[in-house]
Amino acid sequence: MRLPTFVTNYLLRHLQTMLFSLGQLWRQPFASLMTVTVIGIALALPAGLYVLLQNVNNISDQWDNASQITLFLQQDLSQKQAKELSKKLQKWPDIAQLDYQTADQSLIEFRQLSGLGNLLDTLPDNPLPAIIIVYPADENLRPDAIGSLLARLEELPQVEQVQLDMEWLQRLRSINKTIQRGITILGLLLSLSVLLVIGNTIRLAILNRQSEIRVMKLVGATDRFIRRPFLYTGFWYGILGGLFAWFTLLFTLGLLTGPIHELIGHYGSDFNLQWFTAYMLMTLPMIGALLGISGAWLAVGRHIHMIEPD
């Protein structure tokens, strides 16, 4: 299907303006590069932090697998009964492994960890119960699966109390959340600065072309026509800044790879750092372009209207 002539004309004019704006940036390489660099750094910083945070989240998701359930057994349960329970649980498909710990073992452990040995000696009986530590099977680690496992364990008559040892994980999660919010705020502030940098650059460009704008108005140019190349300039600044940010990110994270792998090596994890390369390559220039156009819009709205032939 062929487009109507006025549509092709319109698109052609936009394409021309777009290339014209790019050409203008090209003709002042130094000034343009400086602006692009500022935008790039401002975008790279929150993006880089975001990548690191996502990786930390991934690690903590892996640690989810390490979550364990402690069963506190009834005080009056004999060792034999407890062992029978262990054997029974061993057959459950959603349990990978379990460790049985007698009340005496619990007491020894507590004595070591708490340093309350003397106090414990004054007690007539061992107040601590025997416990079974349950490691859930890997494939059953979705929250609802864990929930159902917990429910079934709680129903066991031999069990006094069931505890999911996830507190430390929850703590890590809330630290993560705090950092995430911090990064979001940082990202918003830096986006605002990108907006203002581009706005100011465009404002200067408009002031530089004042006489040209006057001439264009004299031969019948609408504000919209005059505005267009400046908006495209903002668009290019944004896109190029986004690409610059992407390269900066790739380079910086590349430098970090070595130390991070060393660090992770110490923990014996098979974890791999993810760059989100493709995702960032899409997102950064897009966010840049959006900020660029908005920033340019802020500048052109006021200034082009004010410049009138005299």
Place this chain on the structure above:
Amino acid sequence: MIRFTDVYKRYPNRYEALSGLSFHLEKGEMAFLTGHSGAGKSTLLKLIALIERSTHGQVLINNQNLTRFPIRKIPYYRRQIGLVFQDHNLLHDRTVFDNVALPLVIAGENHREIGRRVRASLDKVGLLGKERNLPIALSGGEQQRVGIARAVVNRPTILLADEPTGNLDPDLSRDIMELFEQFNQVGTTVFIATHDLDLIQTMPYRQVILHQGRIAPQVPT
């Protein structure tokens, strides 16, 4: 085509550039606007181009009342008027072709039509071979011709010129005036502000003479 009725123009500093000016220019007429510096010639042209607005009175151009003309329609109004300036007002980072094409690009003409009309316009002012040059590479007279080519390229009904020969020697000035005559002969209303009295005395056109913001009753000596 151009009708002023009791027009006043007072600037914020209380200077009165036009005081009760009335005159009328027929469609297809060619006329000169003369008077000493500060008589209000530029102000009068600015009122026609809607660069300024009158403080009082009525300006009618091509049956459009400019007194309360909406701002957003001004660009479209200006496309009916060709403007020629003393200092050309060319864009110096664009070629002759692009300068002349500007009004057509602004009006959204298509590519082929732009090429055709720009070349026709440059041909008329005798600059067809210079379309790839930058204005800076041309002489003063040639630059003025580029300005004229740009003013007529979208076939305006009115051609206004403010001291178009101000910086040119007599021979070149005569050439430029003859160019305006040619456009007048094909029906364009031409109105030229000038103080090149020697030149216009030799030409058979009406003179609108301003004196202190009014039409002078006769040629002042």
